[in-house]
Amino acid sequence: MIYAIMYGLTVGAVLYLISVGFSLTFGTMRVINFAHTITYTLGAYLLIASMRSLGVPFFWGGMVGVAVAALAGYGIERFVIRRLYGESLDYTFIATYAVFLIGVDIVKWLWGVFPKPVSDPLGKTVDILGFVFPTYRLLVILLAIVVFFGLELFMRKTMVGKIIVAALDNREGVRCLGIGVEKYFSLAFVLGSALAALGGVLYAPITAVHPYMGSHILLLCFAVVLTGGLGNLRGTFLASFALGMLISITGRYWPAGSEIVAFVAMAAVLLARPIEA
Amino acid sequence: MGNVVKERGLVLEKTFVAVGKQLTQAGVGQKALELILIGVVFLILVPFLGAHRATDFAIFCIIVLSFDLLYGYMGRLSFGHLLYVGVGAYTVGLALRYLTTNPLLAIVLGIVAACLAGMAVGAITVRIAGAAFALANLAFNRVGWFLVMSPLKDITGGENGLSIRNLSFWYVNFRNPTFRFWFVLASLLLVFLFLRIFTSSSYGVLLRSIKEDEKRVRFLGYNTQLYKWVTFVLAATVAGFGGALTALNYGYVNPNTLDVHANAGIVFACLLGGSGRLYGALLGGIIYMLITNLLPVYFQRWEFFLGVALLLIVFRFRGGIWGGLEALYSGLAARVKSGSSKEGMSR
Numbered sequence: 001m002i003y004a005i006m007y008g009l010t011v012g013a014v015l016y017l018i019s020v021g022f023s024l025t026f027g028t029m030r031v032i033n034f035a036h037t038i039t040y041t042l043g044a045y046l047l048i049a050s051m052r053s054l055g056v057p058f059f060w061g062g063m064v065g066v067a068v069a070a071l072a073g074y075g076i077e078r079f080v081i082r083r084l085y086g087e088s089l090d091y092t093f094i095a096t097y098a099v100f101l102i103g104v105d106i107v108k109w110l111w112g113v114f115p116k117p118v119s120d121p122l123g124k125t126v127d128i129l130g131f132v133f134p135t136y137r138l139l140v141i142l143l144a145i146v147v148f149f150g151l152e153l154f155m156r157k158t159m160v161g162k163i164i165v166a167a168l169d170n171r172e173g174v175r176c177l178g179i180g181v182e183k184y185f186s187l188a189f190v191l192g193s194a195l196a197a198l199g200g201v202l203y204a205p206i207t208a209v210h211p212y213m214g215s216h217i218l219l220l221c222f223a224v225v226l227t228g229g230l231g232n233l234r235g236t237f238l239a240s241f242a243l244g245m246l247i248s249i250t251g252r253y254w255p256a257g258s259e260i261v262a263f264v265a266m267a268a269v270l271l272a273r274p275i276e277a
Numbered sequence: 278m279g280n281v282v283k284e285r286g287l288v289l290e291k292t293f294v295a296v297g298k299q300l301t302q303a304g305v306g307q308k309a310l311e312l313i314l315i316g317v318v319f320l321i322l323v324p325f326l327g328a329h330r331a332t333d334f335a336i337f338c339i340i341v342l343s344f345d346l347l348y349g350y351m352g353r354l355s356f357g358h359l360l361y362v363g364v365g366a367y368t369v370g371l372a373l374r375y376l377t378t379n380p381l382l383a384i385v386l387g388i389v390a391a392c393l394a395g396m397a398v399g400a401i402t403v404r405i406a407g408a409a410f411a412l413a414n415l416a417f418n419r420v421g422w423f424l425v426m427s428p429l430k431d432i433t434g435g436e437n438g439l440s441i442r443n444l445s446f447w448y449v450n451f452r453n454p455t456f457r458f459w460f461v462l463a464s465l466l467l468v469f470l471f472l473r474i475f476t477s478s479s480y481g482v483l484l485r486s487i488k489e490d491e492k493r494v495r496f497l498g499y500n501t502q503l504y505k506w507v508t509f510v511l512a513a514t515v516a517g518f519g520g521a522l523t524a525l526n527y528g529y530v531n532p533n534t535l536d537v538h539a540n541a542g543i544v545f546a547c548l549l550g551g552s553g554r555l556y557g558a559l560l561g562g563i564i565y566m567l568i569t570n571l572l573p574v575y576f577q578r579w580e581f582f583l584g585v586a587l588l589l590i591v592f593r594f595r596g597g598i599w600g601g602l603e604a605l606y607s608g609l610a611a612r613v614k615s616g617s618s619k620e621g622m623s624r
Binding site for chain 1: 354409411419424544583585587
């Protein structure tokens with residue numbers, strides 16, 4: 001049981017890292033960003049590529065992954081999403097899905113379709129009260145919490161963060177103050193992409209890396225974001241850990257149902273509080 | 278409240294009247310002509326593709342038509358439409374295995390099952406607005422796929438799929454490709470006729486108004502949630518019909534019928550042909566099937582191609598092929614008209 005909770009926390013941490021960017025882009029730009037999955041996948045693949053072919057250690061490989069994915073995120077924002085501001089949501093959704101298709105195909109072309117395993121970079125375990133945990137997973141959970149508080153600080157204390165929070169609440173109002181929100185949107189988008197890539201990098205040693213890994217996790221993230229409230233960063237944090245826990249504990253008793261339970265929770269929340277976006 | 282109920286009754290009543298009018302009065306000849314034309318197009322396709330593939334095309338067109346009702350007419354993009362196709366297909370497979378030996382009854386059961394699934398899922402997802410609607414449907418599609426793959430593995434055969442028994446009964450023989458083709462073509466024409474009448478009724482006008490501005494329609498006193506739900510269920514039902522035909526056409530069902538990623542194909546076909554137009558859906562369905570059937574033979578990176586084409590459509594050609602043709606036609610007509618009026622002036 002303790003292990004199930006531990007696994008739930010790890011899943012929750014990764015879910016949080018990926019969904020926060022998703023929530024951010026939806027809250028500010030009203031864009032459901034399917035291309036988010038591709039930055040996530042890209043992060044994991046770049047980690048592997050840099051580790052295998054350049055022989056760099058895990059940490060620097062991860063950094064490369066995050067940096068390049070952030071750059072890719074900027075490219076996607078600049079050339080696809082910026083052209084579709086103010087249009088119907090469906091078009092941005094379809095356009096980002098198209099980006100996802102292109103990205104997946106490029107990944108397949110570069111690295112092949114077969115799953116690639118990544119070994120635990122630390123390989124150590126910690127003994128807490130007689131339970132043995134892999135250190136790496138503890139680190140992942142810790143990192144997610146650090147990111148959460150870092151984001152909270154960023155959103156509360158810095159001017160840029162305050163503008164993003166204000167834009168989450170009321171975009172037109174911020175624009176009326178004479179602030180060019182597009183610049184900050186682009187920043188929020190890049191931030192989200194970088195965090196997604198970080199999630200991909202961190203999750204790579206826990207699962208296998210394959211071209212469609214993103215689309216699988218995206219649905220879970222979507223469940224998280226809807227449960228936590230679109231554009232609500234704290235709600236995303238809570239919901240990701242709650243759903244991570246739910247998934248892991250259900251998986252312990254009924255392995256086949258572990259994935260469904262997240263969507264059932266989402267459906268229940270939606271029934272109780274429908275979204276009128 | 279009573280007013281709302283009255284209003285609701287009014288639209289339905291008007292729809293019935295309009296349907297009756299369409300069936301009895303003017304425009305019958307035109308509709309018959311349209312149906313014959315569509316039939317002829319598919320008959321022309323047969324020698325090039327073979328009956329089996331032409332049947333496949335027609336089934337895909339049914340699915341795209343049902344999607345077009347939801348997306349093109351009501352403006353709600355669902356990324357989980359294949360769920361109902363899958364439900365229809367699996368119900369037919371399971372019904373023929375365990376319940377009945379009559380394929381026609383199985384088709385009816387498949388349609389009913391898809392309708393029920395649409396009712397249940399629609400009750401939840403219709404309440405969600407915007408692109409979140411698309412993703413919520415996607416999530417349900419994924420749940421359906423997962424159910425088939427793992428918890429219901431014992432009856433659905435999981436990844437291996439399900440082969441269908443009892444394909445022939447009485448005069449109805451789904452083993453015969455020619456019979457299949459005619460049956461599916463008749464179904465396609467039926468679906469087309471139904472949607473043609475339905476979308477040009479007052480209900481169809483209401484749907485397009487919801488697409489334009491749902492809030493205003495609500496202010497007019499219409500319960501938009503109800504209409505959205507009814508349309509969702511209808512689209513799911515037609516998709517289930519398509520799914521049932523798919524199962525009978527292949528004699529085999531596997532989880533790929535409700536693969537989440539294949540939804541992109543439907544969306545693409547609908548946009549390519551031109552959304553919000555039934556002919557656009559037909560054209561898009563045929564062209565998409567031609568692309569996916571022919572392109573992988575020459576070109577391995579078809580996902581890349583699909584992505585680029587989708588981007589192009591979204592940026593440049595919102596109207597799709599049919600929209601482009603319409604614009605071309607009206608442009609030409611205007612030019613002809615202005616040309617003739619100039620002539621008149623000079624004279």
